[in-house]
Amino acid sequence: MTATVADDKVVSARRVPVSRGYRFELVKLVSQWRIRLLVLACWIAPALFVAGVGQQSTLPSDTLFGRWMHATGWAGPLVMLGFAGTYALPLLSSVVAGDVFAAEDRLGTWRYLLVAVRSPRRIFVAKSLASLSVILLLVAGLAVSGAAGGLVSVGNQPLVGLDGHLLAPGDAAGRVLLAWAAALAPTLALAAIGLLGSVALGRSPMGLLLPPIVALAMSVAQMLPLPVAVRLALPGYAFIAWNGLFTSPAQIAPLLIGVAVSLVWAVLATVLAYLLFLRRDFTNLAYDGAGRRAITVGLLPLAALTAGTVAVVAVATPSTGSGIEQDKVQRSVATAFAHLYRMQTRQLHRPAVTEAQLRSSAACTKSDGQAAQEGAGNDWRCVVTWDLPGVPVPGTAVYQLDITSDGRFVADGDGPKEVNGYFLLRTSTGDAPNPLWQFDGNVELLTPH
Structure with a gap:
């Protein structure tokens, strides 16, 4: 009789609602000193860094939008986004998601949690x-x-896009917000990989290291001369595809593909972690990971997803090559030069001209024409030609280009001196940065010839 009553009590015991479990787990996470330090660092350090750089005489010009940190406060959060996508976000995903299940294994608290x-x-x-x-x-x-530090230290000024055109402060703010929102997708993918590693590898520290290792592997893959389809099939591409938001018209296709791939990775990795978690033996206090099942249930489906995504992207888009071709490079350089030439004209208080009047064009060659005229490299050379109203002789300027595999390039002025030979311009209001001395640009990889 006693046993029957006890059984009835067990059967009638209600499970804890998800909302209460969520609050409990959230309090557990936030109560950890390392999580609190991360929250403080993420909400304070970027503002201090951006404000500090804004007061320096030298700028991180090798970083995308770094050369404009003295000109507008909207460059700061974009510099931070470039850094975060490579380093900060994978580490944050690792510390938070990569340890949330493994911590219970190390402490041996699964039985208490299951009973509750x-x-x-x-x-x-x-x-x-x-x-x-x-x-x-x-x-x-x-x-x-990052945005607060830039706006307070520099101000709400227009931002120069990757094709040289000026973005009004309101437009720049919206695109900065979209860029950070797009970066959430690959962050969720890394967090899901962290969950998968935390479940599959148990108390092993490899579960904690899995998101940074995967992020590093994807970063290395993006630097290799791989076809565009392969790079787009990796969730890390969304960390750099936001560059296309800062051209006119915006290069949306690579960004949408990168976000979609990242979200699919996030869903699949989370489902795999869920399946492994339900199959584990909680009665074994010496449990040390799923072993062989971690490979068959965890690794192989993600590898199959990558292969399938490569095939789909290759069929749906012109992405079987590098995407960096001579005519695309010439168009990008000529467009950026025309926009920036107008900016230089305004700085020097010369008669205004339009892009139509300039009729700028570029003739670019790779390796002095001795190699295939496509692909990334620092051996591109461009001669830009433009016209001015009332001037019979066209102007010319030379640039040395360093193009990376993702289509981003840095054009370094190589003369003449009065156009792009000096870092500073002498204007009636004092020295100002010369926009034509060195500038960033972007080649759209998915457009046809």
């Missing part, structure tokens, strides 16, 4: 949502802090 919640499914959902909430808080801190 009575549902492995709800435990998984609560832990995943708590990790997601903390990661969103950290990413928001990086974006808001």
Whole structure:
């Protein structure tokens, strides 16, 4: 009789709602000193860094938008985004999501948690949502802090896009917000990989290291001369595809593909982590990972997803080559030069001209014409030609280009001196940066010839 009553009590015991489990897991995460330090760092350090760089005489000109940090406050959050996509966001995903399940293995607290919640499914959902909430808080801190530091130290000024055209402050603010929002997709993919590693590898530290290792591998792949389809099939491409937001018209296709691929990775990795979590033996206190199952259930589906994505992208878009071709480079350089020439004209208080009047064009060669006229490299050379109203002889300027595999290039002026030979211009109001001395640009990889 006693046993029957006890059984009835067990059966009638209600499971803890997901909302209560979520609050419990969120409090557990936020109570950790390392998470608190990360929150403070993400909400304070970017503002201090951007404001500090804005007061320096030298700028990180080798970083995208770094050369404009003295000109507008909207360059700061973009510099921070470039740094975060390579280093900060993979590490944040690792610390938060890569340890959320493994911590219970190290502490041996699974049995207490299961007795309290009575549902492995709800435990998984609560832990995943708590990790997601903390990661969103950290990413928001990086974006808001970087923008605040730039606006306070430099001001709400127009931003020069990657094709040389000026973005009004309101337009720049919207595109900066979209760029950070796009970076959330690959961050979620890395967080899901962290969840998968935390579940599959147990107390092993490799689960914690998995997101940075995957991010490093994807960064290396982006630097290699791989076909565009392969780079687009990796979730890390969305960390750099936001560059296309800062051209006119915006280069949306690579960004949309990168975001979609990242979200598919995030969903698949989370589902795989969920399946592994439900199959594990919680009664074994010496559990040390899923072993062979981690490869068959975790690694192989992600590898199959990558192969399938490469095939789909290769069929749907012109992406079987490098995407960097001579005519594309010439168009990009000529367009950026025309916009920046008009900016230089305004700085020097010369008669205004339009892009139509300039009729700028570029003749670019790679390796002095001795190699295939396509692909990344620092051996591109361009001669830009333009016309001025009332001047019978066209103007010419020479640039040395360094083009990376993702289509971004840096054009370094190589004369004449009065056009692009000096870093500073002498204007009636004092010295000002010469926009034609060195500038960034972007080659759209998915457009046809």
